[in-house]
Amino acid sequence: MRDQAARSLLCRASRLVRAPDTTGHLWAFVLSGIGTVLATRAYLELTSYPKLGGGSLHIAHVLWGGLLMAAGLCVAIAFLGRSARAWAAVLGGIGFGLFIDEIGKFVTTRTDYFYQPAAGLIYLVFAGLVLLVGWSRGRGTPSPQERTAAALQLALAGVTSGVSEAERAAALRSLRDSADPVDVAILRLLVAVPARESRWGAARERTLQRVRAAADRLLTRRWPVVLAAVYLVVQPVVTLTGAALEHATGELARAPQRGADLVVIGASLATALLGVRGGLLLRRERQRALRALHLALLVDLLFAQIFKFTVNQFAAVSALAVNLMLLWVVSAETRRRWASDPPARQQRRTRPPLEPDM
Incomplete structure (x- = not known):
């Protein structure tokens, strides 16, 4: 029996094994990093970008980011338990946020912190991390x-x-x-x-249950999805109208990030077309309408939003927040309809055989 246990442990050691709470800690890492970038940019803007150091010295906050990432790693190595993993995720996220905030200095020969595409690059990095969270969460049984x-x-x-x-x-x-x-x-x-037994844990669970119940009540109504469809048509049309006016006045040709502007225009056109398709299908074929709206949001989030940050810098955060809220609405409605319509789902999976021509 001892030999069998040893062989079992050796087999387990031969591959990487997912931690059960991976998703929660990855979210803590990502959200800590995003919050740090936004807080850092806001603080530096309010204080007119002070210089920490004297004379020829400048202590960049990327160094503090490295120290915090090292601190998070040391906590994860040195301590056991869920508290250590949570602290490691938060400290690592804050450190990574301070690090990635200075990406403009490392991709330009002039070490330019104000490099305009830096905001888009930062968004691209965190979008990749969010996709990693989704991948870790949906890897099956x-x-x-x-x-x-x-x-x-x-x-x-x-x-x-x-x-x-x-x-x-x-x-x-x-x-x-x-x-x-x-x-x-x-x-x-x-x-x-x-x-x-934790009073805080029980109170948190009750709060989460209330939030879920309120969200479920909201999603049973028709207007949130209709609002998403309207927004996915109106917002790109406003962007395209503004681009047309800039083209007419010649401002678009003189724009410093003209390539980014063209990508935003193309993605906005695709988003508007998908939004119109989703809106027209809402009455007749709601499942297909939801797929079109979901695709429209993904086009905006994974393509247009990167270049919106390049053009508008961190002012694009408000549009990102709206898109994420609408993505939650559409995804939740898709899951609800998928769970409540098993016969139709089964019918889609098993198509009837074709009848021979007579």
């Missing part, structure tokens, strides 16, 4: 090795901070059919670790 590692990590965290009854029950369910001696030992440890 955990493997047996990942279930074992997740249960063991929960049990180890429970030794110092306890586990909630919901966490304990979920971990026990994930391993209850396994006869592996390592899994059996973990089950015993899960039963033995103390329960975690």
